[in-house]
Amino acid sequence: MTLQRPFYVIINNFAGGGRTRQTWLEIATSLRQRNIDYTANFTQAPGHATELAHDLALKYNSPTATPPILLVLGGDGTLHEALNGLQQVDHNTVPLAYIPCGSGNDFARGAGITTDPQKALQQILAAKQPLILDVGRCDDRQTQTTSYFSNNIGIGFDANVVHITNRSVTKKYLNKYHAGSLAYLFSLVKAFFSQKPFPVTVTTNGKQYQFKRGFVVTTTNHPYFGGGVPLLASASVYSHHLDLVIMERVNVFYFILLFALMFRQLHTKLPPVHHFHTKELRIQTTTPEYGQADGEDLDKRTFDLKFSVTSQAFWFVPSK
Numbered sequence: 001m002t003l004q005r006p007f008y009v010i011i012n013n014f015a016g017g018g019r020t021r022q023t024w025l026e027i028a029t030s031l032r033q034r035n036i037d038y039t040a041n042f043t044q045a046p047g048h049a050t051e052l053a054h055d056l057a058l059k060y061n062s063p064t065a066t067p068p069i070l071l072v073l074g075g076d077g078t079l080h081e082a083l084n085g086l087q088q089v090d091h092n093t094v095p096l097a098y099i100p101c102g103s104g105n106d107f108a109r110g111a112g113i114t115t116d117p118q119k120a121l122q123q124i125l126a127a128k129q130p131l132i133l134d135v136g137r138c139d140d141r142q143t144q145t146t147s148y149f150s151n152n153i154g155i156g157f158d159a160n161v162v163h164i165t166n167r168s169v170t171k172k173y174l175n176k177y178h179a180g181s182l183a184y185l186f187s188l189v190k191a192f193f194s195q196k197p198f199p200v201t202v203t204t205n206g207k208q209y210q211f212k213r214g215f216v217v218t219t220t221n222h223p224y225f226g227g228g229v230p231l232l233a234s235a236s237v238y239s240h241h242l243d244l245v246i247m248e249r250v251n252v253f254y255f256i257l258l259f260a261l262m263f264r265q266l267h268t269k270l271p272p273v274h275h276f277h278t279k280e281l282r283i284q285t286t287t288p289e290y291g292q293a294d295g296e297d298l299d300k301r302t303f304d305l306k307f308s309v310t311s312q313a314f315w316f317v318p319s320k
């Protein structure tokens, strides 16, 4: 007999270079040993996690029905899809739990979830109530669509890295050897030399800012991007604000310096780096650039995006 709420599990066997399959077998065993009810749902294609989460949120969209906990096993992309499925339903009451199985796992780092699956499960089982965390909302004024992000939305360099990495055979190879972050490194070098500076307009708190040589233009909900790179340590899923970091294009030596200084959080003190901490902002580009949302490729186009903060109920006890 257990008081634990049942789990509705979404598993992306393709995340983390296929590592999720084995992780799920181990997690399922742990759930059965504890007599915890679950239903397992395997994603059949990109976008399927959004559909599953959306249908679940609709089914339990009444104050009388206690929903199961939606447990996601996958990477940041799978979590992104599930989050979007839930957020599309007004007054959604389904709490989201997450066992990171991807190659980047930035949300786990940023929100205090261990990347050890069994320990992540313990964090989930230790929770007694939902944990309300910030998530970003992005209104795309060109496509008239709304999406949500748990990590960040980037235009320019980081998106270029994602674009190259997602298409690279190196990622699949390195993932096999649990070295997915290394794939980012290869893409980083390639993206640096292919990413040209581009003009960006930022509007926030009634003021407009123009940057002629935008390079990294990333709006973030927590400190990390690109598989553990600390873009901004002060960003927090509890701040009810978003943080925009703009880095202007500099030469390769300066860029290496900025990158190194990031790990000591000194990069924001240098002139090519600009930081906005705000509840709402608008970002406009006039040249086609790569975009990424939680590590998912948005392809190359011009952007006119309005950002704001909303919240999502999660189900875990964060590690200190």
Ligand SMILES: Nc1ncnc2c1ncn2[C@@H]1O[C@H](COP(=O)(O)OP(=O)(O)OP(=O)(O)O)[C@@H](O)[C@H]1O
Pocket: 012, 013, 014, 015, 016, 017, 043, 044, 045, 046, 047, 048, 074, 075, 076, 077, 078, 079, 081, 101, 102, 103, 104, 105, 106, 294, 295, 296
């Ligand atoms: N059945 C499927 N077949 C092919 N791709 C799938 C399937 N189900 C989900 N996907 C896609 O797998 C992609 C990768 O998932 P995810 O981002 O979770 O893992 P990852 O890239 O290894 O992790 P991270 O983003 O943390 O680096 C997502 O774009 C998702 O849409």
